[in-house]
Amino acid sequence: MNDEMKKKINDKYEASIQNAERFWPDSIYKDLLVAFGLFILLIGLATFLGVHPEPKVDPTDATYVPRPEWYFLFLFEFLKYFPGQLEWVGAAVIPGILVGLLIFLPLYDKNPLRHNSKRKVALGIMSAIVSAIVILTLMASTIMTNMIAFILFLLLAGVLFFSLYKNPEKEIAWKKPALWVASFAFLALTGVTYQQTLAMAEPTEEVHVASSVPEKMSLGQDLYSIECVECHGPDGEGGEITVTAADGTEEKLPVKSISSNDEMYTRSDESFYEIISYGQPSLGMPPFGGAHGGELSPSELEYIVTFMRYTWDDRADVPEGAVTSAVPVLAEGEVPSYEVHVEPVVKRQCLSCHREGKENNNYLMEDYAGILNNGDNAPNVVAGDMDSILLQTIQGHEVEGVNGTIHVMPPNGKPIKDAYIDIFIRWVEAGMPETAEDASALAE
Amino acid sequence: MMKNIYAWLDERLGFDDMYKMLLDRPEPHGNWWNTLGSASLFLFIMQGVTGIFLTVYYAPTPDHAYDSIQYIMNDVAFGWLIRGMHHWGASLMVFVVFIHMLRTFFSASYKYPRELTWMVGSVLFLLTLGMGFTGYLLPFNQRAYWATVVATNIGGVVPGIGPFILRALRGGTDVSALTLSRFFSAHIWMLPAALAGLIGLHLYLIMRHGESAYPDQDD
Known part of the structure; x- marks a missing residue:
């Protein structure tokens, strides 16, 4: 750039700051308002979304599929196109070149002109790179986040079109690019979301993480x-x-x-x-x-x-709200229900064998319907029937089943507590209500 | 009394010069996009403040990192708020800095005489990503651990210097206690120090050349 050009630029800048704005108070006022907005936004995010809990490190669990933070997702997705021997090209060469191009941009972009209409190549390349980053990020994110992005986008587009509609006369420099970007983003978002809805990856298993x-x-x-x-x-x-x-x-x-x-x-x-x-x-x-x-x-x-x-441990200081015994005591005349009384007993007494992969005549007791109808000897328990297999075996009687004798339950020689047997008997007598509401309806 | 104190301080600090130098600077007409730089600075300060509070309870060892964060989240007064703000502040900062960079590009503000401001700024953007990368491991949960295993593995595929990068990042062959203390040190000392220094330079350059004007048809 020659000195003449430099002088022209500097003179023009001098002219542009004459009688324009002052850092204080014009800019500071806007800056403070934005900072305050961000502060409120942060408090809101921390309060209403919080931090998603994750389980402790388990270095032996090689099946865990790690996901990077969202702002590295595009790189993560990009690397999928460089498998095996080529990985270093996607991991080091291309990002390295892009970083170099980013930092040294003013040194090779020698075009002294600044108006959008005179930098079409530069704007085109940058828009292409940013679009690629956005699309790669969308492809790597879950359908939920894309839905949210979609809604946010519609809101933003609404604001944009409203402001354009409000000043149809006024010459707005960014009108055309804004319309282009908005239409493009709309197409990209719709495309990726549509493709994801079609693919609809099997829902990932949610690991429950306890904090208290x-x-x-x-x-x-x-x-x-x-x-x-x-x-x-x-x-x-x-x-x-x-x-x-x-x-x-x-x-x-x-x-x-x-x-x-x-x-x-x-x-x-x-x-x-x-x-x-x-x-x-x-x-x-x-x-x-x-x-x-x-x-x-x-x-x-x-x-x-x-x-x-x-x-x-009788010295333990059990915090308030903790349930020390998961099986509630049954009051006189109360009708037990599956969800309140039977399920906790089943969990404690039966489920360790009556689950997938154990020897149990296929009698899996994981839910209400399963307890009634699963297994080779179904029905296992019938409303009002005191001779039901389930009631007989837990009370110490052997029963003939389709595969031979069904033994006394539990098989370790330690009978279930009388209080638990009582829960089962009264539950069957009352008609095996599933929920607490059903039980109280039956009690009346 | 107050007048005397003010006069004494003014004589030594020079409030008038400070006002002229820092605040009463002329600027071209701007708009709301021009607030993104100061918004980035604000988020950097917020991350610093919440981060300093977090180090009070955080223990950077594999045995205690996870539990110390559980403690911050459940037992420390407003610990959940500080951690939540630090967590979301990181995402927000990357986003705001990125948009700030795009604004600078699309308004062609990186051209003469502000080339160096852009170069320092893009290094600041990379350092912000580095903060995100090192901070991600610190909770030492499943996600953090495995993401770091994968990310450092990627560093290891570079031909020739790959194995060196891998060992330098991890402090050994595996992600271990050494990796955690390396990332912690980078996250709270090395990267913030570099960021603070370069932010100072960035701000000096902005004050020296003034805020850029939006280009018109003649530019």
Whole structure:
């Protein structure tokens, strides 16, 4: 750029600041207003959306599909086009070149002209890059976020067209580009959202993350019922297990109580955590932690330990709102319902065997309909029928089923508490109501 | 009394000169897009303030990072608010800085005599992304851990220097306690120091050349 051009630019700038604005108060006023708006927006986001909870690190869970922060999504999506040997081109070469081009832009863009009509090439290239970034981001985001983006976009477009409509006479420099960008963005958003609706990836499994002690206890209890009850009993009282040795011989081993004061007073949370994670190979306990070949994540192990500590340790300071015993006591004359009474008992007593992958004549007790109709011997329980298989077996009677004898339940020789049996009997008598409303309707 | 204090301070600090230098600067006619730069600065300060509060309770070790954040979220008074604002402030800052950059591009404000302002500014944008990248690991949850494993792996595919980049980022072969303390140090000391210094330079350049005017048909 020659000195003449420089002088022209500087003179023009000098003229443009004559009698125009002052930083104080003209700009500062707008700046403060925007800063205040952002501050309110931040408080709103923190209060109403918060931070999505995530589980603890589990380095053994290689199936976890990580997602970067949204502003790196475009790069993440971009890399998919460079598989295998070519990855470094997409990861290092192209982004490196783009970063260089971005930083040194004023050094190679020698065009001294500034008005939009005289920089068509530069504007075209930048618009193409920004569009590519936006489209890649949309392609990598979930359909939910795109829906939200879509609504936000419609709002913005509305504001834009309203302001154009309000001043149809006024010459607005950005009118044409704004219309172009808006139409393009509309097409891109519609296209990506439509394609995603078609593909409709299977819903990702939502991992429940507990933050408070009561939540941890309740999740821990659910896990305990499934993973531990079979050997340790619903209250950690222990019992006897049969272990098959490598040479095929069977050996009966005692399982001592894990809920006694002895146990609670002498073991720390860390110690429980390690035992569950690593197992006790010499005592017949398999490892449960993912690090040692089990199926539980570190967060899940922690929930179980929290459940044990707060339920069995008589020194524990149970926080308000925590449910220490998940099975509510049945009052005189009250009609039990599935959701309030039966489900908690089933969770504690039955589910550790009556779930997928266990030996149980296909009798899976995971929901209301399943308890009634699942399995080889259905119907398992009929309203008003005191001879129902379920009622008979939990009361200590063997029943003939299609595959042979159905044994007394539970099979570990420790009968269910009388109070729980009472819940089942009164539930069947009353007609097996599913919800609390159904139960109170039947009681009247 | 107040008058005396003011006079004493004015004699030494020079309020008049400060007013002329910092505030009473002439500017061309602007619009609301011109507020994005100061909005970026505001968000940087907000991130600094909330970040400093977070370091009071945050423990940058694999054993305690997750639990210390749980503690901030559940037990510290207004901890959830500070963390929430820091979390969302990061996203907002990347967004605002990016739009600020686009505004500068589309109004051709990076041309003579403001070339250096643009170059410093684009480095500031990259440093902001770096803050996002290093901050992402600090909660040390599943998402943070695996995203960092994948991202640092990508650094490792560069031919020749890849393995070196990988080891430098992770402080070893795996994402470990060393990675966490490296990212923490970068997130709270190295990158903010670089950002603060370059923001100072960026602001000096803006004051020296003045805010750019929007181009008209003759430009």
